[in-house]
Amino acid sequence: MENNRNMILAIVLSALVLFGWSFLSERFFPTANPPATQIVDGKQVPVPSAAGSPVSNTPAALRDRALVLGETPRVKIDTPALSGSINLKGARIDDLTLTRYRETIKKDSPPIRLLSPAGSKESYLAGFGWTGQGLAAPTADTIWTASAPALTPATPVTLSWDNGQGQRFDINLAVDKDYMFTVKQTVTNTGTGAVAAQPFGFVSRHGVFKDPDSWTIHIGPMGVFNGSANYDINFEDVDEAGNAGVQNSSKGGWLGFTDKYWLTALVPDQGTSMNGTFRVGSDKAYQADFTTEAQIVQPGKALSTTSRFFAGAKEVGVLDAYEDDLGIKQFDRGIDWGWFYWFEKPIFYLLDWLFRVFGNFGVAIIGLTLIIRLLMFPIAQKQFKSMAGMRAVQPKMKALQERHKDDKPRLQQEMLKLYQQEKINPLAGCLPILLQIPIFYALYKVLLLTIEMRHQPFALWIKDLSAPDPLTPVNLFGLLNFTPPSMIALGVLPILLGISMWLQFKLNPAPADPVQQQVFGIMPWVFMFIMAPFAAGLQLYWLTNNILSIAQQKWLYSRHPALSQAEAK
Known part of the structure; x- marks a missing residue:
């Protein structure tokens, strides 16, 4: 009964995140530029221009522009x-x-x-x-x-x-x-x-x-x-x-x-x-x-x-x-950089420099991710060590939970004492996530606002990194003649992002709270839908970041075999 209630609660929370974010993003956070390509009869073709002008929606022309231009010297x-x-x-x-x-x-x-x-x-x-x-x-x-x-x-x-x-x-x-x-x-x-x-x-x-x-x-x-x-x-x-x-x-x-x-x-x-x-x-x-x-x-x-x-x-x-x-x-404020102006412009200049070096904007995003990971490597190491330490004390934590399951205040006291004895901080893993927020937001704004990123291709089917991934299995990669709504149009990149996030969560210590365990179990697939309408460049950044995180965690466990043994125990 308790497990069923927890599962229902986890599903409700995930649904609130998924649908609540969809509402907020449409109102406050435009997710990406309009698609530059579409799939027609299984082939990728450019999206035609709707109006022939980028600037406004106005009534029909009184006269043809060419005629008007010819009327005066x-x-x-x-x-x-x-x-x-x-x-x-x-x-x-x-x-x-x-x-x-x-x-x-x-x-x-x-x-x-x-x-x-x-x-x-x-x-x-x-x-x-x-x-x-x-x-x-x-x-x-x-x-x-x-x-x-x-x-x-x-x-x-x-x-x-x-x-x-x-x-x-x-x-x-x-x-x-x-x-x-x-x-x-x-x-x-x-x-x-x-x-x-x-x-x-x-x-x-x-x-x-x-x-x-x-x-x-x-x-x-x-x-x-x-x-x-x-x-x-x-x-x-x-x-x-x-x-x-x-x-x-x-x-x-x-x-x-x-x-x-x-x-x-x-x-x-x-x-x-x-x-x-x-x-x-x-x-x-x-x-x-x-x-x-x-x-x-x-x-x-x-x-x-x-x-x-x-x-x-x-x-x-x-x-x-x-x-x-x-x-x-x-005059540079003609671009609405927003609150993180001081941070977004350096991100842009670094990304633009990498683009000029590699000649490919997708490769530049991967290079930016590598640079950020290198700069954050010491902090990430502390995070992973803390998380690994949490894995090592899981048996002791479960024993305490079993021993004091009817006394929640006593359980909290014993858990704090255990953290102090083992010299671990359960909140240490939050710092890299908090540091990633301004970086992610800065990249979001750069991809969305700067014309230097407009219509920049990566490879294969990704022709515009400032637009969503156009290739989705929902319509059998364009073989079915319909365009799914953006919320369910899961491209290849967001699917890979969800899988990489799931693998990353599997390497992390499971939370002690069953509800948190179930929420974290569902969260990768919820984020897969949330990220689907975002620019492919953001998806590429997050996917690359997840892959590097997984590699770093694997490397940490290889250097500390006792941690993996503790996990097995």
Whole structure:
């Protein structure tokens, strides 16, 4: 009767862990990127792109993008990382693709499109201008004149317009080899009276991002104000703010919209004060904009302000370089590293270095696991020795349990006395587990957030280590024509992980409590289901770690035969 009750309790606890984690992970911990491949008729093929754009879910296009691009005069953008054009109507940067990245892992997959013009599907654009009382400033319908037909890293372009009332407006655009535009706005007053001019910049998009904003990954409006990154603003907050918008005043800083891998950011002069606002218009048109202080431009004088616009991939090294070289405060926080920022970035840099050494990201993860195991070897040795000591005193513990089975307080006293006599600590095995938690979480964030890990293959059927293992026996490895839900889609890696965890538990001393014994007996198979939706890279890390733990335990028993003899006794 007692054993049946314990078994039922163990099953209930395991079910709570399994289903409770599924609920929490969907709400707070996105487990992996969408699958990069799928099994069709027993063959592994790339997953096609659903929308042709990574940035938003918006209503159907009013007009085809190609038609919209052909309606206005344009200046070509051509850099090693970017391709697109600038709209001379309104001086808008509204056509941009990222040539280094593809929508899927297919070789002929189109490049990632980041910006699209107004009037087309998923419009997303940026612009710069002026406002001021009594100033005939350029508008969205102004047609600008360009100094050159193409903007490249070697050839800046100046857009010019004269209002016919004594003021000329110039926007000098330069771009580097990565993703940063430098924008110099100049107002020249050739009139007879002074004018007040207030520069501004904006980035506007229709709809929200298709990737959900979660507790661990912020997606949506964000910025750095007064030296602090603000991840607390989301699209719902902007909706609720109405016409006033969500405003932040700051000296320096920046603001924009962040996706999981892509970022648009307006960067005013870091030495000036600015007012940054997130606002929403009709049809879910969201905008981030900044204004600096209005200044008087006397006759015969000119006013120039310089700002920057980032539009591209959140490559860690590139963001770090902009922060260091351009003095953009906390620009690396465009990636939501979270609480373990100080730990996650070293993990990333080590993993990225190993990847460059081996040329394979899966091998890099295995190498990272080996390095971590070597660093933790002394602690793990103490853990295993303590666990082996627990095995050695199992007969004495069972004798005490039998002797004092009706006196629980006395049993606890005798057990503590036994631990002291044998110089063992039953909690010593917890330390390596506690140390593994920040490492595992850091690797989880690195795999989930950093674009350097996106679509990185390992070997055989693992084409994307940032996505779940696609090969599952649940549908006979794709021979059956259905895709099982993620919760039961057990890939090969999570199955091997469960088996390795079971083998590891078999080498550990059995807990004295029967309920704990049954829980530990079920736990490997529960974790097998929990880990199934996670990134294959995390599964590979944990599997490698378990294999090394088993090898280390075997080595310990080979060096201390008495421990294995005590176990047999």
